[in-house]
Every structure is written in structure tokens, then in C-alpha cells.
Amino acid sequence: MADEQKRSFVDQVIAKKGHLVHKLKAKDSTGRWAYYFVLVEAPKEQAFLASLKSEETIDLEDYGKVLASCYGEEPNQQTKDFLKEKYGFEV
DSSP: OHHHHHSOHHHHHHHTTGGGEEEEEEEOTTSOEEEEEEEOOHHHHHHHHHHHHSSSOOOGGGTSEEEEEEESSSOOHHHHHHHHHHHOOOO
8 A cells, every 4th residue: 555655664663553552631730622533552452452441640641652743622624634644544
């Protein structure tokens, strides 16, 4: 596929791990609604899911790599386009 040839090696690896990307809506540290796409590798997934159930503030980077984020309660078109172009993800 032509798009794959444009992607870096790391982006190609991430593109194959779409099943590990968590999509979530949460308030950021300023209290604004934001939408996040977080790549969480399998060994950290249970801890990540457990942390989402708590009322505590969490740092998403403690559990994985934030691939994209935007403010709002739904992903905006720019974020959708970015994920499609960079990783081939349909949002």
C-alpha cells in the first residue's frame, strides 16, 4: 500500500497495534473535556483499565503513548485525518 511506504518504521508498528489503542473522553488537568487515543501495551492494560475506574487523576503517559488528542467530547476532523494518515486508523 502506498500509504505504508510513507510511514516511518515506528508508525508502521503502531499501525499494526490498533487493537491496543484505547479511545477515551476525559477531563484534562484544567477541567476541559478532551478526547484521547492512547496506545497501551498488553502488560499495562489491566492497570490502565483499573486506573480509569478510580476517581484519581492519572497521567496517561504512565500507561502508554498518547497518539493523538483534542479538546471536545468527540474527536475533531483534524484528529481523525491525522490518525488516518499517520497510522491508517478509521475513527
